[in-house]
Structures are given as C-alpha cells and as structure tokens.
Amino acid sequence: MRYIEPHAHMVSRTTDDYTAMVTAGCRAICEPAFWAGFDRSSAQGFHDYFCQLTDYEPKRAAKFGLPHYSWLCLNPKEAENLALADEVLALLPSFLDRPNVLGIGEIGLNKNSRNEVTIFERHVELAVKHNQMILIHTPHLEDKWKGTRLIVDILRAHREIDPARVIIDHVEEHTVNLVLDAGFWAGITLYPQSKCTPARAIDMVEIYGAQRLWLNCACDWGQSDPLAVPKTALEMKQRGHSETAIDHLIYGNPLRFLSQNPKFRLPENH
Amino acid sequence: MDRAHLTDLYFAEARSKLIDLAAFLDRIDRSEGEDDFRLQSLRAALKELAAPKPDKAKAILLLLSDPTQQPVAEAGGKSATGAWPGF
Numbered sequence: 486m487r488y489i490e491p492h493a494h495m496v497s498r499t500t501d502d503y504t505a506m507v508t509a510g511c512r513a514i515c516e517p518a519f520w521a522g523f524d525r526s527s528a529q530g531f532h533d534y535f536c537q538l539t540d541y542e543p544k545r546a547a548k549f550g551l552p553h554y555s556w557l558c559l560n561p562k563e564a565e566n567l568a569l570a571d572e573v574l575a576l577l578p579s580f581l582d583r584p585n586v587l588g589i590g591e592i593g594l595n596k597n598s599r600n601e602v603t604i605f606e607r608h609v610e611l612a613v614k615h616n617q618m619i620l621i622h623t624p625h626l627e628d629k630w631k632g633t634r635l636i637v638d639i640l641r642a643h644r645e646i647d648p649a650r651v652i653i654d655h656v657e658e659h660t661v662n663l664v665l666d667a668g669f670w671a672g673i674t675l676y677p678q679s680k681c682t683p684a685r686a687i688d689m690v691e692i693y694g695a696q697r698l699w700l701n702c703a704c705d706w707g708q709s710d711p712l713a714v715p716k717t718a719l720e721m722k723q724r725g726h727s728e729t730a731i732d733h734l735i736y737g738n739p740l741r742f743l744s745q746n747p748k749f750r751l752p753e754n755h
Numbered sequence: 756m757d758r759a760h761l762t763d764l765y766f767a768e769a770r771s772k773l774i775d776l777a778a779f780l781d782r783i784d785r786s787e788g789e790d791d792f793r794l795q796s797l798r799a800a801l802k803e804l805a806a807p808k809p810d811k812a813k814a815i816l817l818l819l820s821d822p823t824q825q826p827v828a829e830a831g832g833k834s835a836t837g838a839w840p841g842f
Contacts, residue, residue, distance in 0.1 A: 596833070598826055600830070627838055628821055634824070658810070723764060
C-alpha cells in the first residue's frame with residue numbers, strides 16, 4: 486500500500502507517528518497551518534510557526550524519508566482580532582516562495598462570524614493575487630452546513646478562482662454535494678467523533694465517486710489517528726474495493742490535486 | 756457489496772453503538788433536570804432514524820445544523836456543541 490497524507494498537523498505529533506506512517510506506506514505529508522490550541526498573542530508568534538512549518542518540520546520529516554509540504558495562513562479560530570489577523574496576512578507573501586509551501590490554507594470559517602468571513606475573504610484575495618492554490622477548513626458539527634454554504638458562495642463570487650485548484654475539507658454527508666457540485670475538490674477527514682468514520686467515508690466514495698475526493702486524517706493535538714487513511718484503505722478492501730481503486734483514492738487523487746503546484750514532487754522511486 | 760455481506764461486516768458494530776445510545780438515554784432519564792437543546796435535538800433525530808426513507812445520515816446532520824444563513828456578529832467562543840442552540 487502507498488498513500489499520501491494530505492492533511493496532518495505533524496508539529497503536534499511524535500516521531501513515533503512518523504515511523505508508523507512511513508511503515509504503513511505514507512509517501513508524503515502535507516501540513517496546513519492551524520490553531521495551536523491557544524490564541525497566539527503576536528504576529529511574531531505566527532512568524533515563528535511559519536518558520537517551523539517551512540524549515541524545521543520538513544527536516545524532521547526528512548529523517549524518516551518523507552517529503553513534507555505546508556500550507557500557510559491564519560486559522561479562522563484566530564480571526565476575531567482583525568488587527569492581528571492583518572499583521573499575519575502581511576507576513577504571508579514573504580513565505581510563499583519557500584520550497585515546501587503549496588498554497589494558502591487551511592483558511593475558512595469556524596463559528597461563521599463576520600470577522601471570520603472578513604479574514605477568509607482577505608485570504609482568498611491574497612491567494613488570487615499570488616496565484617496560490619487554496620485548502621479550506623469547514624466548521625465543526627452544527628456550524629458546518631452554514632459555514633460550507635457561506636464559503637462556497639464567497640468563492641463562487643470570485644470568478645478568477647479555478648475551483649479545480651481549491652479543496653474544501655472536512656465534508657460530510659450534508660455538505661459533500663455542495664462542494665462537488667460547485668466544481669471544487671472535497672476532502673473527507675477521518676477524525677473521531679467530530680468528523681467522519683472510515684465506514685461513512687467509504688459510503689460517500691461509493692455514492693459520489695472518487696473523481697475529486699481525497700481522504701485525510703487531520704491528526705493534531707486532539708484524539709486523532711495518524712494512520713486513519715491506511716486503516717480506511719483496509720476497510721475499503723473488506724468492502725470489496727480493488728487495489729487499483731484504493732490506490733487511486735489515497736495516492737493518485739492527492740497526487741493529482743497537489744501536483745497542480747509544480748513544487749509538489751515525489752522522489753522517482755516512489 | 757450485497758446486504759448479507761454488509762450485515763456481516765457492520766452489524767456487531769452497529770448493535771454496539773445502538774445499545775450505547777440506549778444506555779445513554781437511560782442514564783439521562785435516571786438523572787435530575789430537563790433536556791437542553793442537545794438532548795431535544797437528539798430525541799428528534801431518533802425519529803429520523805426510524806423513518807422509512809433514505810439518506811438518514813444527511814437528514815440527521817441537517818437536523819443538528821444551524822439553518823440560518825447570515826454570519827453571526829461575533830464568534831463568542833471556539834467550540835461547537837454538536838446541536839444548534841436554536842432548535
């Protein structure tokens with residue numbers, strides 16, 4: 486088995502997790518910027534985090550033979566302070582040329598507030614200005630449906646955005662159609678309690694097709710499983726999916742989406 | 756995959772989750788106090804579960820969702836509860 490983990494917050498994971506993921510067949514990891522579990526008090530804190538994502542963490546992953554890529558932004562959970570958010574947004578362009586940066590993400594909404602919408606739109610404008618791909622976080626639980634609709638409406642208002650270069654993550658049964666019908670890629674996140682189980686993820690793959698879907702674990706500092714993608718692949722096998730179909734979903738699809746950025750390259754022996 | 760194979764694969768897990776849910780409701784019923792919006796939503800969702808129609812997961816997720824369309828004035832915290840307080 487081989488797979489790409491397109492969404493994992495490795496800065497909060499141990500080296501044991503890198504070992505387990507490589508052993509399970511992981512060929513590359515992508516790490517979107519996210520909330521640290523507390524609000525950072527200054528733009529300098531974000532600067533240091535972006536350095537961690539673009540310098541230290543790739544070196545750490547390389548010790549396990551894993552290419553490491555990142556997406557940069559200010560997470561919607563920290564968007565209420567508009568002045569700080571603008572300072573952080575001003576930092577981003579200086580990081581976009583770094584070799585492992587794939588685009589802007591994971592931007593989006595959390596509680597669907599006015600300030601979150603404002604900062605989401607500013608991120609989108611920044612992505613358009615710098616021709617960046619976009620990775621989007623949709624809200625949790627009761628806020629997801631409303632947030633996904635707001636996000637899709639905002640993106641569709643930007644006619645210069647190519648939906649094929651945008652992935653909207655954390656879809657569930659009530660939002661997957663909203664995303665796919667608008668032409669975007671959709672991410673299914675395998676995360677205990679608050680997102681999706683392997684069985685439900687496979688249901689959605691069977692119902693909606695695997696053309697523009699990827700699976701990810703979004704492992705972070707919460708209860709989460711860095712091996713959720715390969716475990717789901719095993720369950721797909723139990724459900725009768727072929728090796729080829731599984732490879733297409735967990736390796737081919739993220740490779741196809743991410744390779745739209747020429748910086749994303751895997752070693753030839755992969 | 757046909758119904759028999761799916762049942763073989765998932766019945767035990769579904770049975771276990773069903774009994775956990777039943778035990779949770781028993782626990783709630785033995786406790787003091789009133790149902791809040793989360794429990795009211797959960798009890799409404801059980802009716803969706805029993806309804807003879809498809810797309811039950813989607814219907815329940817929608818029932819537990821905020822149906823409004825305008826952004827809220829302030830985030831007022833970071834966490835979600837799993838049900839819409841206006842239910």
